[in-house]
Amino acid sequence: MNFKFALSSLCLFAFSAINAQECIDRLATPETRALFKNLYRLSGKKILFGHQDDPAYGVGWKYEAERSDIRDVTGEFPAVYGFDLGRIELGQDHNLDAVPFAKTKQYIREAYDRGGVITLSWHLNNPLTGGTAWDNKPGAVASILPGGEKNTLYRAWLDRVAGFIGELKGSKGEYIPVVLRLFHELNGGWFWWGKNQCSPDEIKELWQFTIHYLKDEKKIHHLLFAFNTDRFNSRAEWFERYPGDEWVDIVGFDIYQAHDIKENAAFTAFFEKDLGMLDSIAASHHKIPALTEFGYHQIPDSNWWTTVFLPVIRNHNVVYALAWRNAGAHESGVSEYYVPYKGQGSSADFKKMYQSGKILFEKGLQAENIYK
Ligand code: BMA
Numbered sequence: 001m002n003f004k005f006a007l008s009s010l011c012l013f014a015f016s017a018i019n020a021q022e023c024i025d026r027l028a029t030p031e032t033r034a035l036f037k038n039l040y041r042l043s044g045k046k047i048l049f050g051h052q053d054d055p056a057y058g059v060g061w062k063y064e065a066e067r068s069d070i071r072d073v074t075g076e077f078p079a080v081y082g083f084d085l086g087r088i089e090l091g092q093d094h095n096l097d098a099v100p101f102a103k104t105k106q107y108i109r110e111a112y113d114r115g116g117v118i119t120l121s122w123h124l125n126n127p128l129t130g131g132t133a134w135d136n137k138p139g140a141v142a143s144i145l146p147g148g149e150k151n152t153l154y155r156a157w158l159d160r161v162a163g164f165i166g167e168l169k170g171s172k173g174e175y176i177p178v179v180l181r182l183f184h185e186l187n188g189g190w191f192w193w194g195k196n197q198c199s200p201d202e203i204k205e206l207w208q209f210t211i212h213y214l215k216d217e218k219k220i221h222h223l224l225f226a227f228n229t230d231r232f233n234s235r236a237e238w239f240e241r242y243p244g245d246e247w248v249d250i251v252g253f254d255i256y257q258a259h260d261i262k263e264n265a266a267f268t269a270f271f272e273k274d275l276g277m278l279d280s281i282a283a284s285h286h287k288i289p290a291l292t293e294f295g296y297h298q299i300p301d302s303n304w305w306t307t308v309f310l311p312v313i314r315n316h317n318v319v320y321a322l323a324w325r326n327a328g329a330h331e332s333g334v335s336e337y338y339v340p341y342k343g344q345g346s347s348a349d350f351k352k353m354y355q356s357g358k359i360l361f362e363k364g365l366q367a368e369n370i371y372k
Contacts, residue, residue: 032177038370043319050080050322059341072342079365086123089157119179141198162218175222185230207243228252228292252292275316291321295338305353
């Protein structure tokens with residue numbers, strides 16, 4: 001290969017590589033582009049710790065200013081904050097877990113001011129039956145596609161989502177970038193958008209329609225789009241419902257450890273395998289890998305963080321890991337939580353993980369200036 005050719009092919013390679021490492025929305029705001037670029041850069045180096053509904057409530061408390069179970073244990077807020085839009089489609093003033101949207105908006109602004117990353121999921125009701133997201137009778141996905149009997153209704157629902165997202169602004173009037181995680185766990189059968197409820201082509205079309213509607217019709221340009229399955233057995237399973245590279249920024253999966261400590265070895269093996277497959281999926285498609293939800297209900301193993309979670313995840317490229325919500329006591333009397341609260345059995349071990357330096361929380365992330 002002569003030098004000139006080598007140089008030009010190097011330039012070509014660099015050009016296409018740079019191009020590939022941009023978010024899908026060509027009109028994305030500067031902060032949104034920066035978020036994509038920085039998450040891409042941090043992948044494989046650091047892991048941002050996230051927690052669903054973190055500043056809203058925890059075990060034994062609700063709506064206390066500046067409080068967070070993660071902060072109670074480590075002294076810092078998490079780096080990533082998840083919230084859910086479920087029921088916004090109905091025009092309700094609070095979501096499916098009773099969090100008022102006005103509060104969510106305020107938490108998002110505060111989180112952004114701290115330099116945090118915001119991700120929104122949407123447990124939207126079944127548009128065909130009026131039931132919840134778990135009302136998994138088939139037919140709902142087909143009904144909201146263009147030409148379907150509920151497409152007009154679905155557009156109205158998206159208008160409400162767009163209205164909420166369009167009000168998220170920082171102190172300089174700039175839009176706050178949001179990672180929007182749509183139709184999550186779509187390889188499972190429990191949601192109306194799941195694998196037994198629609199064909200791969202139908203869900204792909206729904207994904208493309210939704211992103212096109214938000215981006216091109218509603219002109220929202222501060223979103224990164226996260227596509228995620230639940231735990232998966234093969235690359236083929238993960239890709240079965242993937243809508244294509246031009247429709248996705250962040251690729252991920254959700255995984256929960258079930259049962260008890262006896263499951264540690266089995267969980268470790270599955271976690272390891274899925275993280276490895278996701279590394280390769282993200283690398284070959286120039287996407288950002290993320291662990292979009294995880295948890296071990298009530299963390300009954302006091303050393304789980306440093307003997308199961310950290311040893312596995314630290315060798316992979318997911319740039320963030322979002323633990324599910326510390327709902328606290330349900331009416332049934334069962335307390336639901338996935339990160340320790342102050343005094344919980346795994347809190348000392350969680351602190352040990354926090355001190356490892358591999359996992360970033362509020363302050364570690366601030367140093368990375370992810371919106372610049
Ligand atoms: C589930 C549980 C439910 C909650 C739902 C949506 O996994 O936490 O209590 O309603 O997520 O947030």
